[in-house]
Amino acid sequence: MPHGLSVDKSGNLWLTDVAMHQVFKYDTSNIPQLVLTLGESFVPGSDKSHFCKPTDVAITNDGQFVYVADGYCNERIVKFDSNGKYLTEYKMPANQRTLHCISQTKQSVVHCIVRIWFLGQLLVPHSLALIESLDILCVADRENGRVVCFDAGLDSQSNEGQVQSIIQHQTMKTVYAITYDQNNERLYVVSGGSSGNKALGYTFSVDPESFGLLLTTWKPVENFGEPHDVVVNINSRQVFVGEIRPNRIDVFNVIN
Structure with missing residues (x-):
């Protein structure tokens, strides 16, 4: 049962299959050819070589690192090298204490606050967006109704x-689902409706000076049914949302 579809900068197609518990990489330069398989067919698991219903893949621009959202069962993100070698995995700690500092250059003052997050577990990591310029990997934490961004370990492995x-x-x-618009430094998010809240699309800033700031919300004229995936095209002029019930694709023009 194919679930997540990603295309890397070299044009390779990455597919997650939640029934087979596997991830497939296809070379599409000519006739599509399977060149890499991660996981064992129809064998779920939570070790270095197995998944349990993986949902999505994110790949660095140079193809050196691959991140897999795993998924409906395991509540983790697994990182591999380009050859499929397991490197590490990300999970949520029970809580995390961080020191958050904001510099005010005019007064030459740095204000710092201690921020404590009581994080809980990822509840269905459903979609990934890699922001290489900030060295972070963002995850659609589906059932918790939030986006969680991890240090991706591209510049340094210390954090x-x-x-x-x-x-x-x-x-x-x-x-x-989430997708990163590198031309406009935005994160597009689609959320399902529940308890009186309609399904909506959200645009958040990922500019370092205003990261996480809500810029706007959006939806079709006739409202969303169940938005399930989102992607922005290469020139950042249009956003596409895939829905189930009804089965359709909504196209939105990006207004700067």
Whole structure:
């Protein structure tokens, strides 16, 4: 049962299959050819070589690292090298204490506050967005209704896997999918509806000066049914949302 579909910078296609508990990489330069398989067919697990219903894949621009959202059962993100060698995995700690500092250059003052997050577990990590310029990997934490961003370990491994930011909003109840718009430094999010809240699309800033700031919300004229995936095209002019019930694709023009 194919679930997540990603395309890397070299044009390779990555597919997650939640029934087979596997991830497949296809070379699409000519006739599509399977070149890498992660996981064991129809064998779920939680070790270094097995998944349990993996949902999505994110790949670095140079193809050196691969991140897999795993998934409906395991509540973790697994990192591999380009050859499929297991490197590490990210899970949520019970809580995390961080020192958050904001510099005010005019007064030459740095204000710092201690921030404590009581994080809980990832409840269905459903979609991934890698922001290489900030060295963070963001995860749609579906059933917790939030976006969790981890240190991706690209610049240094000293803080890899630590939570760097959490994006939440009172109307986001189930976060199904996220995608990164590198041209406009935005994160597009689609959330399902529940308890009187309609399904919506959200645009958040990922500019370092305003990371996580809600910029706007959006939806089709006739409202969303069940938005399940979101992607922005390469020139950042349009956002596409895949829905189930009804089965359709909504296209939105990006207004800067």
